[in-house]
Amino acid sequence: MDFKTTIAKRKAGNNKLPFGKHKWETLKFVNKHDPDYLGWLMIQDWFKEKFEYLYLALEKMGYEERTEYIYYNDFIYFDNDEYDHYF
DSSP states (O other), X not given: OOHHHHHHHHHHHTOBOXXXXXXXXXXXXXXXXXXXXXXXXXXXXXXXXXXXXXXXXXXXXXXXXXXXXEEETTEEEOOSSSOOSBO
């Protein structure tokens, strides 16, 4: 990993979430303590549209938009053409 990438990831992790159960916590903190929550955010359309800067910061930290299911908080979420809900 080059120096610029390292700095970008470090800066990205210092962004704070302005909503939800991790309100005002840094992405770095949430990544350490509740990474599934960040993965769940990445599949939410509203998150990408309303908080693009956080979405891009998570991408810099190594998160990717998922097109398969994600297990979060005892629910299975789907993000594809057939399923857009949870069980």
